[in-house]
Amino acid sequence: MTKQERLKKANEFIKLIASTGRKFFNYEENGGSIGRFELRSGRTYFIDGYTNKSIYTYENHYFGNSFTEGGTMQALVLDIAEFIRTGKPTNAKNGYGGIYCDHWGYPSQAMAEIQRKAKEIGFTAGIDEDLERRGYIVE
Numbered sequence: 001m002t003k004q005e006r007l008k009k010a011n012e013f014i015k016l017i018a019s020t021g022r023k024f025f026n027y028e029e030n031g032g033s034i035g036r037f038e039l040r041s042g043r044t045y046f047i048d049g050y051t052n053k054s055i056y057t058y059e060n061h062y063f064g065n066s067f068t069e070g071g072t073m074q075a076l077v078l079d080i081a082e083f084i085r086t087g088k089p090t091n092a093k094n095g096y097g098g099i100y101c102d103h104w105g106y107p108s109q110a111m112a113e114i115q116r117k118a119k120e121i122g123f124t125a126g127i128d129e130d131l132e133r134r135g136y137i138v139e
Contacts (some may be wrong), residue, residue, distance in 0.1 A: 001087060001122070003039065003042075003083070003084060003085070003087075004039065005038055006083060006084045006087060006122075007038075007039055007044075007084050007122075007133050008020050009121040009122075010037050010080050010084050010123075011036050011037055012117070012121070012123070013036070013080065013114075013117055013118065013121055013123065014034065014035055014036060014037070014080070015034055016113065016117050017114060018034045018035070018049075020106065020110040020113065020114070021104065021105070021106030021107055021110040021111070022104070022105055022106060024069055024073050024104075025049055025069065025073070025098070026033055026049060027048050027049040027050040027068075028049075030050065031050070032049045032050045032051075032052065032116075033049045034049050035047060035048055035049040035077075036049075036070075037057075037080065037081065037084060039084075040052070040054075042057075043056065044056075044057050044058075044081040044085055045057060046067075046077050046081065048066055048067055048069075049068075049107065050068040051066055051067075051068060053066035055077075056065075057077055057078055057080075057081035058081070059078075060074070060078070062116055071096070072096045072097075072101075072103055072104065075094035075095055075096040076094075076096070076098075076099075078094040078096050079091060079092065079093050079123075080123065083122070086108060087122070089122060089123060089124050089125040090123065091118060091124035091125075091130050092125055092130055098124070098130060099111070099114055099118050099123075099124060100115065100127050100130060115127075
C-alpha cells in the first residue's frame, strides 16, 4: 500500500472515530470540520477540525496550541501519522493505551468497531500482537 493509500485509510479511520461515541475530532456542529491528515512534500500533517490549523505530526512539540483534543488523541494522531509514513502497525506506540484502552469513554460497541477498522487498515496487528510489542503486564 502506498503512502497516499494509507493516508486515505487513515482519514476513513478518523471519520469513523468522529462519527461514533463521543465524536472526537468532529467539530462540524461548532462551525468547524472533522480533523484530517494531509501530505505535503511527502510529510504528514494533521488539520485540526476546530482551529483548521496544520500540525506537523512528527513529534509532540509541533502540536502547541493548534490541537484541540487531549493527550490520548494527540498520541493517537502521532501513531496514525507514523503508520502513514511507514506502513507498519503503530497502535499505542506514543505512550497511551491505544485503541484497546478504556480511557476513551466510548461505548463498547463503538470501540469494537474502531478496533475492527484499525485492524482492517493495518494500523494495528491485533490486541495480542500489540500487547506483546508494548510489553504490557496483563493479569
